[in-house]
Amino acid sequence: MSYTMDALSSTLLPVGLMGYVAGAVAGLLFLRRERLANLFSFGCAALAALCGVFSCAHALATGAAGARQSFELFPSLIPYVRFSIRPDALGCFFGMIVSLLGLALSIYSLGYARGYYGRKSVGVLGAFFNLLLLATTLVFLADHALFFLIAWEIMALSAYCLVSFEHEREETRNAGVLFFVMSHIGTGCLILGFLLLFQASGSYDFDSFHALGDKMPASQRNAVFLLFLFGFGVKAGMVPLHIWLPAAHPVAPSNVSALMSGVLIKTGIYGITRVCFDFLGTPPNWWGVTVLTLGTISAVLGVLFALMEHDLKRLLAYHSIENIGIILMGLGATLMFLHTGHPALASLALIAGLYHTINHAVFKALLFLGAGAVLHATHTRNMEEMGGLAKRMPWTALFFLVGAVAISALPPLNGFISEWLTYQSLLQGFGTTTSLIRLMFPLSGVMLALTGALAAACFVKAFGITFLAQPRSDHARHAHEAPFTMLLGQGVLTAACVFLGLFPTVFLKVFDPLTHQLTGQQLSQQLTVTNGLVLAGNVSTTWSGTVSTLGILLIGLSLLTVPFALWLFLARSARTRIAPTWDCGLRGLTPHMEYTATGFSKPIRMIFKTLFRPRREVQREYDFLPYFATTIRFESHVEEVFLTRLYRPLNEWVLRVSRRLRALQAGSIQAYLSYIFVTLLALLLFAL
Amino acid sequence: MPLLTPILAAPVLAGLLCLLVPSRRVMAVLGVLAFATTLGLGIWLLHQVLARGVVTEWSEFFSADALSAWMVLLISVVSLATSLYAGRYFRRDLAAGALSPGRVREFFVLTPLFGAGMFLVVLANNLGVMWAAVEATALSSVLLVALYNRRTSLEAAWKYVILGSLGLALALLGTVFVYAAACKDSPQPLPSFNWSHLMRVADQLDPHLLKLAFVFAFVGYGTKAGLAPMHTWLPDAHSEAPSPTSAMLSGVSLKIALYALLRFHILTTACLDSGFSRHFLLGFGLFSMFLAAPFILVQRNLKRMLAYSSLEHVGLICTGIAMNTPVTIFGALLHMGYHALTKPVLFFAAGNIHQTFHSLDFRRIGPGVVKVLPVTVLWMGLAAVAAIGLPPFGLFLSEMTVISGGFAARQTTVSVLIVLALLASFCGILQQLTRILLGARKRDHPSDARRTDGVPAMTLLLVALLVFSVWLPAPLLALIRQAADIIGGPQ
Amino acid sequence: MNLDPLAIVLQTLLLLLLAPLLSGGIKNWKAKLQNRRGPRPWQVYFDLAKFLRKDMVISEHASWVFAFAPYVVFLTALVAGLMVPMLNLPAPLSLFGGVLAVVGLLALGRFFLALGGLDPASAFGGMGSSREMTISAIAEPALMLGIFAVAITAGSTDLSQIAQSTQGATWKLLNPAHVLAFAALFIVLLAETGRIPVDNPATHLELTMIHEAMLLEYSGRYLALMEWGASIKQLVLMTLLVNVFFPVGLAGPQASAAALGLSLLAYLAKLLALSAAVVVVETTNAKLRLFRVPDLLSASFVLATLALLSTFLFH
Amino acid sequence: MNPPAATDIGSQIITLMAALMLVVQLLMIGQRRLLTSIRLFAIQSLLLAAIAAVVAFYHDASHVYVVAVLTIVGKVIFLPWLLNRLVHRIQIHQEIEPLLNAPTSMLICGGLTLLGYVVARPFTSLERLGNNTLAIALTLLLTGFFLMINRRKALTQVLALLTVENGVMLAAVALTTYGMPLVVELGIFFDVLVAVMVLGILVYRIRENFASMDTSKLNQLRG
Secondary structure, three states: OHHHHHHHHHHHHHHHHHHHHHHHHHHHHOOOOHHHHHHHHHHHHHHHHHHHHHHHHHHHHOOHHHHOOOEEEEOOOOOOOOEEEOOOHHHHHHHHHHHHHHHHHHHHHHHHHHHHOOOOOHHHHHHHHHHHHHHHHHHHHEOEHHHHHHHHHHHHHHHHHHHHHHOOOHHHHHHHHHHHHHHHHHHHHHHHHHHHHHHHHOOOEHHHHOOHHHHOOHHHHHHHHHHHHHHHHHHHOOOOOOOHHHHHHHHOOHHHHHHHHHHHHHHHHHHHHHHHHHHOOOOOHHHHHHHHHHHHHHHHHHHHHHHOOOEHHHHHHHHHHHHHHHHHHHHHHHHHHHHHOOHHHHHHHHHHHHHHHHHHHHHHHHHHHHHHHHHHHHOOOEHHHOOOHHHHOHHHHHHHHHHHHHHOOOOOOHHHHHHHHHHHHHHHHHHHOOOHHHHHHHHHHHHHHHHHHHHHHHHHHHHHHHHOOOOOOHHHHOOOOOOHHHHHHHHHHHHHHHHHHHOHHHHHOOHHHHHHHHHOOOOHHHHEEOOOOEEEOOOOOOOEOEEOHHHHHHHHHHHOHHHHHHHHHHOOOOOEEEEOOOOOOOOOOOHHHOOOHHHHOHHHHHHOHHHHOOEEEEEEEEOOOOOOEEEEEEEEEOOOHHHHHHHHHHHHHHHHHHHHHHHHHOOOHHHHHHHHHHHHHHHHHHHO | OOOHHHHHHHHHHHHHHHHHOOOHHHHHHHHHHHHHHHHHHHHHHHHHHHHHOOEEEOOOOEEEOHHHHHHHHHHHHHHHHHHHHHHHHHHHHHHHOOOOHHHHHHHHHHHHHHHHHHHHHHHEOEHHHHHHHHHHHHHHHHHHHHHHOOHHHHHHHHHHHHHHHHHHHHHHHHHHHHHHHHOOOOOOHHHHOEHHHHHHHHHHOOHHHHHHHHHHHHHHHHHHHOOOOOOOHHHHHHHHOOHHHHHHHHHHHHHHHHHHHHHHHHHHHHHHOOOHHHHHHHHHHHHHHHHHHHHHHOOOEHHHHHHHHHHHHHHHHHHHHHHOOHHHHHHHHHHHHHHHHHHHHHHHHHHHHHHHHOOOEHHHHOOOHHHHOHHHHHHHHHHHHHHOOOOOOHHHHHHHHHHHHHHHOOOHHHHHHHHHHHHHHHHHHHHHHHHHHOOOOOOOOOOOOOOOOOHHHHHHHHHHHHHHHHOOOHHHHHHHHHHHHHHHOOO | OOOOHHHHHHHHHHHHHHHHHHHHHHHHHHHHHOOOOOOOOOHHHHHHHHHHHOOEEEEOOOOHHHHHHHHHHHHHHHHHHOOOOOOEOOOOOHHHEOHHHHHHHHHHHHHHHHHHHHOOOOHHHHHHHHHHHHHHHHHHHHHHHHHHHHHHHHOEOOHHHHHHHHHOOOOOOOOHHHHHHHHHHHHHHHHHOOOOOOOOOOOOOOOOOOHHHHHOOOOHHHHHHHHHHHHHHHHHHHHHHHHHHOOOOOEOOOOOHHHHHHHHHHHHHHHHHHHHHHHHHHHHOOOOOHHHHHHHHHHHHHHHHHHHHHHHHHO | OOOHHHHHHHHHHHHHHHHHHHHHHHHHHHOOEHHHHHHHHHHHHHHHHHHHHHHHHHOOOHHHHHHHHHHHHHHHHHHHHHHHHHHHHHOOOEOOOOOOOHHHHHHHHHHHHHHHHHHHHHHHHHOOOOOOHHHHHHHHHHHHHHHHHHOOEHHHHHHHHHHHHHHHHHHHHHHOOOOOOHHHHHHHHHHHHHHHHHHHHHHHHHHHHHOOOEHHHOOOOOO
16 A cells, blocks of 8 residues: 555656646646636646645655655666656655745735736746646755756746746846846856765766765865855755845746745755755864854844835845744754754754745745735835725735744744754753854854744734725725735645644654755654653753644633633623824824834844844925924835945946956957957967 | 879859859859768768878878868768758749849859858868968858848848858967967978877977967857857858858857867867866856757847857757866767758758748747658657657767766766756757747748758758667777777777 | 643643733832832733723624734744743643744734734734834844843753753852843833833833734734733743743642642742832833834844853853 | 179169168158049059069069069059959049158158168178168168058058068069069069058948048947
8 A cells, every 4th residue: 555655656746847837837838828728737737736735745744755765757878967866865855845835825826917917927837836846856966967957947947937027017027037147157166066076976966976975085075065165055945045036036926036035045955955965075173163153143233224114025025034034044054053963953943944934935935925915915015005905805804914923933923933953952962062263152042042033023914014004095095905826825825824833743754855855863752742742852861842732722722712702701791992092182193194114124223233234215295394294205225234335336347347348359450360369479479 | 092182172163154154054063063072082081091191191281080081071060061052942032033144153152162161161280271271261151140131130231251261360369379389490390290200299389378379279269169258149140141152051060169169178188187178068068058058048030049059059068078088078079060960961951941931030930840741850859859859869879978988087077067968958949939830820831831942051061960879880989989089089 | 752731731721810010010010119009910801801801893804814813922932831840840742832922923923013003004913013013023033042141051942951951950140141141131121011221011002002902903802802902912921931940949840739839839939029120110211212222132042142142161 | 504703793783672662662651632542553563573573584484474564564563454354443633641741651661661771781781682681671661661650541551561461472483593482472462462452442332431532531440
């Protein structure tokens, strides 16, 4: 039985891949028939994703993933290239993430794409959407470096096409180019990294790379590590390589933004995990320290920049940077534990990181879908023009709220679980070494706390300004609830959030084959106490720490009896009136009197002003006294340090040099002749 | 049954016939027929070469080894596509009054001759004849460059012919030196000047003389092949020539000059058996790659940008060959092929754009070409994706092959440099094309938009490219391997 | 290890009943120190009862979030309270979560409190939420660091375990780690419970108010829940301080009624001492400007870091 | 087979004429009137033909006579005539000021001559007849090259190109006993002819379009 199931699940995988291909083709076939294109391309995507979810989840649950052998999709005649894939545990885990999101997003897109009818070609959107899903899945499953690179580049290419889907606006075009250029520079590093590995092993098969690092000379090994860290860091949006992310994610169609934030940047995480824990062997200490530090910096800076945004999708994009940072903290800790020889603890940190990976995928996609629904309804991304949507689109508001609570790492939802695991592994890390390095663990833990608190602040702002209070513009006033498919898509992800939050002990089993593959440990038994209700965070007897979100929820609900009992006794006669908000005796509150997003984050802007360097311009016109202004125009900017201090100068320098060089080709034939002449003389002298 | 002679004869015949026939359409058909024939013969030649090693005719006056056969295929394909494209193209020009019928006839006469010249280059067994043939291609293409008779096109033609003939004079001196070294006292000169004979006696030749010969040949043919810093004529000629000619120039003509250069390289290496000539190729190849990038980055003219990208690809091919391992040479030859399939598409698309907007200046064309020429832009986009070395197209594979070969042979520095240069030009082309192709039209576009011009030609090339990217037929693979062995010496 | 319903009920009752008394007592003492008569300590009970009985006025702009928030605030404080050992070890819900869960739950409450403040579209509410979230954002690292210092020494994130280990032989009154961490957490306590010098609990309509600004639109039973929740939160934090740092008199598991009584007395004594300290600070200090508050909290952060370093030195 | 004395004489003659070619070259560098330059070129080609003839005579290699004849027909008679017509057609007789003034150019040419000798030294053994003919050939090539760089008029550039060609042919004659194979010779010959025609056509068109022959005005294509 289980054997046939396994066979089924392993056959389902290629079926899923074919499904994506079919979706892409369908999209192109029905270029002119947008309804059919929408239905078929996203329908195929949904089915394919379903197959993917099933086969990956099954492979992980039954541990079959451990045993899978690599097989060729189709033979190639180009030397060096093999189109071989192997759904091992790590691949399956990420494959599951992409398929899960693919499912939800495809359902959502069925409704979302209607917004493009008559304006843009839905077929193209669907085709590239399928292509992106396909390429991403292949990136996770590829078992051969060149095949990996091919899938990687196709992924980047289709992502580029999707980002510049609404290419009429210049902002979009520039964002697309920035994204593609950055990602390709990253790819260059990956190519070099793989080539170094290839030089050492003589083959491009991932098998031949396994634990290769131990055989390589240290210098080369470090070079490989740095190359991959850079290459994958770009894709993951690690500070300071993140600048493409807040530019590209907002301008893409929202279902694509969700896919990019949810899955695309996770390919970077996948790469780092694959390389560090599968290829490079036992790491030296500074690798872990580097990754942990970068992670911490990314987390804090990401959330700080997010707080300054009042463009809803840019805000979410910056939060992706933050969460990538949190994931990297887990991975960095893993590296350090592997160095000090604590495999169990390393596995715990790894689980924390990867758990946060899937969590972030789920809730960030959910939030982007919510933002998409809002965009769909109000046609603006500017939070200052929203407000009051909770009444007009209650379901979207509810889903977004769930996402917000989850991403703020608040119990009982999934963000809390993964950050809790991260805390546990960091705190236990303190005992693993006696060197001063161990201070890094609690300190980065504290930074994690800061990040969480700031994230909470940021999402109070995001949700409060967007959905609560009075509408700030006519768009918002006439907003309407999103169509059913869009809600369904969000619903799926919400369910996933709740499941991952309330039943971590169930989900933990998924990690067993994974940690077994990478660190030779299986922790799910150890981390589950009292018949699965409670999650434990300790891998050694010298530490203890438990949590149970489900328990907390149940107790909380049962304690609801207290207030309700009080109603019965005291407040049976109390009535409820709807009245205007108290307005200090003015003539009624207008939306202008509400607190704005910019105002909300001002205290933080002031506290961290050394980082933001805020500039503001106030123009007020008044008739007779400045206190009675007729109009006030307020403008405030914060500086994206890396952009203004690092990237722009670099770019300008390159352009300047290139313009100088153009003088070589100044049009004078005499000059050209003399180039040849000089070359000839030089070579003659050389040849003598 | 002669094989090489018809390959040469077919285009010459077509060219001469074009002098007589009245209608433009017939001339176009003639061109297509001629090159279709050569393509067929080329495929046959492929099998012959695989069977017999070297095919010779006219008492070894013509001879074709794997390398020549490979070149024959490239020339035929590109010329075929060009003549497919040319018909519609010139109908537009006539309609717009940009050209007189006489000039159009000039094109249809000269193009087959141009092709024939290139065939002669690769089929001639005798280095002197090879030289003469290269000169012939140069002269025939000069008039094509000057076809529009605009000031700029005349300027380009002038630079092309002056630099070209000068270079060829130097190449001739190189040839003379080789000859001097070859026939010390042998009474009957001709056979002793044959490639086959030269390779046999290579090790007895006077090394000093050969060194000198190679220097002159390198500068000479290098000028024609557009290696920096002798490349200065290249962007001018490519941008000013009518697009079909640009396609042929950058698609094959550069590679033909490179082929001539390679012959000398092989000979020198065989004689000196040292890296003397390799270092030249390596240095200048890398220099070309790195010089191309900044010019692409700040380029304002579409076809000039494409020309610089050709410069970069030629540089890559040189470098790959200079790395001198079987794999890298194989990759370089493969790259030659893929590039020959890609570049013409870009130039055809550029031609459509030029005829639609009457300019090649980015600021005049863009943004939003896609709104006017959707099909053209789609094909151009695909070709551009291929040209900047992205999968699934073959250039990615060939580049990876070259680089991997370099790494496998522990030539890490060179390979890293290659990767860097490729990155740079990628960024340039990507942002430039995005700027003009995508976006919304600012000003109202001309009504008579060429929506489907040249689609057959482009499709032919792109389909071929895609097919050969994922699946190389075994004989072709064998042929390229054999050619690689000829260049790298049998490892 | 399983749950003891009785303990849960008992501690719930204790939290519910003791919290109002504590805040009332503090109010009363403050008045006394300022030579006022002040309200009676148990006045707060009457207030709550009054609120519960009264009709509710709900803003026309408010959405369902406005109604949802009070429950969350109230329940999170309560559940968090059940994870902190009050009279005996272990705390009833110590299995369901340690200090991280407590902090998380309080943050959840704060999250909805702030949303509730934003919902009625009044500028006061927005201002309050903004400041509340800011201050908590910079208070949380200090809180965490202080807790980490003790958690690492105790080798657990479970409050009961921490208390136990500090109760054990290793516990010294003047363990520098503990002293520094306690100082740090005391400052955090002031910030979290909205006390002078961070916020002034006595104001009801000023541009300086933080906590009150968010409650401005609440009335009737929602207001009752909010106030009650706030006082429970205060009790929880104070309990956390006293029982983690001075676990004297904490009864062990399955303690007899007498032992529980004793530990109750000890507990009350400690609470009185701590609240006395709070009162003294409140009366002797003036409220800080908003942008001075970070300095205060960074001071507590430094203290916590020192605490951590000292553990490092004494390990 | 000729007596060595005869070969000796022959080699002397050849050396002399080669030297004369060099002199003519230098004169051209100094010269600014187009028609004179064309004549000088004719003389140079004549000398080249003569050298070929001498070689043919002393080696009684009949087909080298063909070379000599071709040179006379082509470079001494036809091309000068063609260029003359062109000059009359486009009404330009004076070369304008070169980029470098005469003394500097002379200095440079001296340097180039030196280089030519240095490069040619290892190969003196290969020369069948005359000594240092190869050196002179190289010098012709280099100075011709320099002439192209230094002059602005399109027509002068053509002439310079042709002198470069002469240098190459001299080298061919000097180095290879029997001259190049006939086929090659013919190929080269016709190529040169066609090249000059093409150049002529272009010069004519440029003259039409630019109302000038100044190549330094051809600088619209940049970057």
